[in-house]
Structure formats: structure tokens, C-alpha cells
Amino acid sequence: MIQSTQGGAATHAPLLAIEGLTKSFGKVEVLRSVDLGVAKGEVVTVIGPSGSGKTTLLRCVNFLETYDSGSIRIDGREVGYKDAGGRVRRGERELAGIRADTGMVFQSFNLFPHLTAAENVMLGLRKVRGKSKAEARAAAEHWLSRVGLGHKADSLPGELSGGQQQRVGIARAVAMEPKILLLDEITSALDPELVGEVLEVVRSLAAEGMTMLMVTHEIAFARDASHRIVFMADGKVAAAGPPSEVLAAASHNQRLGAFLARFRASHF
Amino acid sequence: MIGQILYALPFLWHGFLITLAVSGLVVVISLVVGVALGVGLVYGPLPLRLAVRIFSDTIRGIPILVLIFFVYYGLPAIGLQLDAFAAAVLALTLFKVAQVVEYVRGAIASIPAGQAEAAKAIGLTFAARLRYVIFPQATRRFLPPFVNGVTDAVKGSALVSLLGVTDLMHAINQVIGRTYDALPLYLLGAVIYFLVNYALSSLSRRLERRYAFIRE
Numbered sequence: 372m373i374q375s376t377q378g379g380a381a382t383h384a385p386l387l388a389i390e391g392l393t394k395s396f397g398k399v400e401v402l403r404s405v406d407l408g409v410a411k412g413e414v415v416t417v418i419g420p421s422g423s424g425k426t427t428l429l430r431c432v433n434f435l436e437t438y439d440s441g442s443i444r445i446d447g448r449e450v451g452y453k454d455a456g457g458r459v460r461r462g463e464r465e466l467a468g469i470r471a472d473t474g475m476v477f478q479s480f481n482l483f484p485h486l487t488a489a490e491n492v493m494l495g496l497r498k499v500r501g502k503s504k505a506e507a508r509a510a511a512e513h514w515l516s517r518v519g520l521g522h523k524a525d526s527l528p529g530e531l532s533g534g535q536q537q538r539v540g541i542a543r544a545v546a547m548e549p550k551i552l553l554l555d556e557i558t559s560a561l562d563p564e565l566v567g568e569v570l571e572v573v574r575s576l577a578a579e580g581m582t583m584l585m586v587t588h589e590i591a592f593a594r595d596a597s598h599r600i601v602f603m604a605d606g607k608v609a610a611a612g613p614p615s616e617v618l619a620a621a622s623h624n625q626r627l628g629a630f631l632a633r634f635r636a637s638h639f
Numbered sequence: 640m641i642g643q644i645l646y647a648l649p650f651l652w653h654g655f656l657i658t659l660a661v662s663g664l665v666v667v668i669s670l671v672v673g674v675a676l677g678v679g680l681v682y683g684p685l686p687l688r689l690a691v692r693i694f695s696d697t698i699r700g701i702p703i704l705v706l707i708f709f710v711y712y713g714l715p716a717i718g719l720q721l722d723a724f725a726a727a728v729l730a731l732t733l734f735k736v737a738q739v740v741e742y743v744r745g746a747i748a749s750i751p752a753g754q755a756e757a758a759k760a761i762g763l764t765f766a767a768r769l770r771y772v773i774f775p776q777a778t779r780r781f782l783p784p785f786v787n788g789v790t791d792a793v794k795g796s797a798l799v800s801l802l803g804v805t806d807l808m809h810a811i812n813q814v815i816g817r818t819y820d821a822l823p824l825y826l827l828g829a830v831i832y833f834l835v836n837y838a839l840s841s842l843s844r845r846l847e848r849r850y851a852f853i854r855e
Contacts, residue, residue: 434830435759463764463765464764467757467759467764470760470762471762472762473760475757475760477753477756477760480756481751481752481754483772485759485776485779494761494763494771495763498767498771499763499767506721544761549759619671630822
């Protein structure tokens with residue numbers, strides 16, 4: 372289990388720096404000047420009511436969503452737009468390169484159904500990282516074993532349970548050796564009895580120092596596994612800090628209190 | 640009746656080859672052009688999307704027979720004079736291209752958005768996403784209507800007889816013109832068309848099994 376730390380990793384210049392991020396869908400402002408930093412090796416969890424913009428925030432980080440203003444930098448490099456001269460969108464190849472360094476695991480798994488578990492993991496290694504078939508296969512077997520699915524390497528996604536599919540999804544993302552891993556409500560589509568096996572994998576990655584930014588409704592897990600919790604409401608960061616502080620702040624932050632009360636009823 | 644059929648077969652052979660040639664040309668050209676335009680309709684810039692959309696809606700709104708007569712009898716007025724075979728193939732191909740465009744659009748649209756997102760997330764470029772993630776899945780959706788469309792092309796090729804192209808249908812009519820015995824000849828023609836299309840349907844079922852990697 373990871374203890375929340377004040378010093379250590381968090382004192383360095385952040386690996387991921389989000390500043391003044393705004394984003395609208397038509398007339399709806401989803402993100403209203405969000406600031407957020409994630410240091411190397413840090414695990415940051417974003418919680419908040421649905422519609423608060425947390426998933427959109429995550430999707431902006433690897434540019435699955437464009438953003439209107441503000442900046443997102445990974446290792447000092449702007450994500451979606453060229454640094455110089457206004458907001459010029461990066462070319463296809465540059466974007467692909469940036470995304471390859473930003474792993475993402477999806478709520479609905481999004482495994483490639485025509486490829487086996489191993490081939491799902493190998494695709495990026497072969498076509499993006501340029502590894503040989505043998506190298507990619509070895510890496511895929513390594514990562515599938517890490518998530519407890521070494522014996523399922525040659526199964527198609529349709530032959531796996533939801534929890535197994537999501538663990539393949541995690542293996543596919545981490546095999547690319549990304550600088551940061553984005554986890555978007557990765558247990559929300561799972562049957563309750565399958566949630567544990569997936570969270571266990573995330574916990575072990577955190578223990579090894581993988582930098583992670585995750586959105587989750589598993590408050591208990593967020594409290595145990597995160598260095599910091601960010602509470603979002605109405606497209607803004609309403610509270611942020613070590614889990615114990617943020618969860619304790621519920622007594623004087625009305626929105627946070629109301630949000631957590633619903634979880635206390637069912638989860639604590 | 641057997642005697643009449645045996646008498647007719649040599650006359651029909653050449654027509655049968657013409658029918659296969661017309662069908663084959665129409666299918667191959669429309670597959671290549673239709674897939675290109677279909678991909679353009681889904682991913683292309685707005686002017687291209689508009690142009691393909693207008694082309695497809697227009698062609699699909701015209702009876703195929705009108706299209707054939709328009710190309711053969713109408714285009715010479717603007718200086719494009721095609722012989723009967725070329726005009727027939729062009730008209731049938733235009734019609735088939737419009738259909739293939741819609742099959743391609745539907746096949747690509749049926750792939751969940753999450754597939755393209757997952758492919759982006761591991762760093763695949765646009766071309767690689769299409770090649771390794773979208774097309775292999777879309778092919779499975781594309782094949783059944785397309786093979787169905789191939790059998791339509793074989794059946795529809797009989798229309799070229801109306802321009803005087805001596806395909807299977809026209810050859811049958813020529814023999815009937817000599818023997819004045821229509822029933823055995825039309826029965827024979829029906830059996831030949833059926834056998835070709837039955838072979839195609841069998842092929843289609845085998846292809847579908849080959850691509851049945853998604854369990855539903």
C-alpha cells in the first residue's frame with residue numbers, strides 16, 4: 372500500500388503540467404481553467420460527480436480531445452499544439468509520437484477484437500516502437516504474465532472475462548513504456564467481483580513507481596493507492612491534496628461532502 | 640428437350656464468357672473505385688465528402704436501365720461515343736460504385752469509436768490505424784453485402800443484352816429466334832445464372848466464417 376507523501380517525488384518539476392486548461396463542447400464549458408501537476412512516480416486520482424469534466428481532462432492529456440486554451444505539457448513539451456506561433460495543431464506523426472508516450476486504459480477496454488491478447492499488446496510495439504516480432508512477443512508475454520494472464524496470450528478478447536480484458540488493456544498500455552499512464556474509470560464497466568483483480572494490477576504498478584493520473588469512482592481505492600486526490604466540480608478543481616486531507620475537507624466543503632456522502636452510504 | 644439444350648450450348652458458351660467478363664469488370668473496377676471513394680466519404684475533406692455523397696445519392700436514385708440508356712444513347716450528344724460493351728460496363732460500374740461506397744461507409748461506421756481511440760492511444764498514425772485496426776474489422780461487415788452485390792452484378796449484367804451486347808441472355812434470345820422454342824432455353828439460362836450465383840453465395844459463406852472473429 373502506498374502512503375501519501377508530501378515530499379519526495381512531488382517536489383520535482385512536474386512530469387505532467389496542466390495550466391489554465393479550458394474546453395467547451397458547444398456552449399457548455401466542461402473545463403474552466405484547470406491547473407494540475409503530476410510529478411514523476413506520482414499517482415494522482417481525480418474524483419468528482421459525473422459531468423464535472425474529469426474524463427474530458429484525462430482525454431485532453433493524450434489529445435483524444437482538443438482543448439481551447441491553456442496548456443498541457445509532458446516533460447516540458449506541449450501536447451496537442453506546436454509550441455511556437457499561436458495554436459497550430461501538431462501533425463499526425465508528432466501526435467502519434469506523443470500519444471505513444473502516454474498510455475491510456477479505457478472504461479470500455481477497447482481491445483482490438485480481431486487480435487489475440489498477445490497481438491493486442493504487440494501491435495504498438497511492432498508498428499510504433501519498431502520492435503521485431505520475437506521481441507514484441509517476448510514483451511507481450513512478460514506484461515501479460517505481470518497482469519496474471521500469461522496463459523491467455525493466444526485468446527481472443529471475446530473469450531476473456533471483463534476483468535481479464537481490462538488487464539490486457541493495462542498490459543497493452545504499459546508495454547509501450549509510457550511516461551505516464553492515464554486510467555479512465557477502468558473498473559466502471561466491470562461486475563463488482565471482477566473489480567479487485569484489476570485494482571490489484573494498478574496497485575502493483577503504482578508500487579513500482581509508474582506515474583499515473585486516474586479517474587475513478589472507487590473512493591476507497593483512491594484513498595489507499597494515491598499520493599494525491601483532486602476533487603473536480605463544475606469543470607474546476609474544487610479541492611486537491613493528500614487523500615487524508617481532501618477526504619477530511621468534506622466537513623467544510625459542501626460539494627465534496629455531498630459527493631462523498633453518497634459513496635459512504637455504499638462503500639465504507 | 641435435352642436435344643434442344645445440347646444444340647444450344649455451343650451458341651451460349653461465348654455469351655456466357657461475355658456475361659462473366661462484364662460481371663468481372665464491373666465488380667473489380669467498382670471494388671477498387673468504390674472502396675477509395677467510400678474511405679473518402681468517411682475520412683475525406685468536406686468538398687470530397689460532398690462530391691461523393693451527391694454522386695452516390697444521384698446514381699442510386701436512377702433506375703439502372705435508365706443509366707444504361709443514358710450512357711449509351713445520351714453521352715454521344717456531349718461527344719462521348721462508347722461502343723455497346725464499354726457503355727454497358729461503364730453504366731453498370733457507376734451503379735455498383737455507388738453501392739460499394741455505401742457498403743464501405745456502413746462497414747466503417749459500424750466500428751465503435753473506442754477502436755480508433757485505442758489505436759490512437761498506442762501511437763498509431765492515421766494510415767496504421769486504418770490498416771491494422773479499422774479495415775480488418777470493417778472487412779467483416781463489408782463482405783456479406785458486397786458478395787450479395789456481386790450476385791446482383793451477375794444478374795444485372797443481363798441488361799447489357801438490351802444494347803445488343805451478345806452476353807448469355809442475348810445468346811439465349813438468338814437461339815430462341817431460330818428454334819421458336821422458348822421454355823427449354825430460358826430454363827437453361829436460369830440454371831446457368833443460378834449455378835454462378837450459387838457458387839458465389841457458397842464462397843460468401845466461407846469468407847464470413849473466415850472473418851467471424853467477433854463473438855456476438
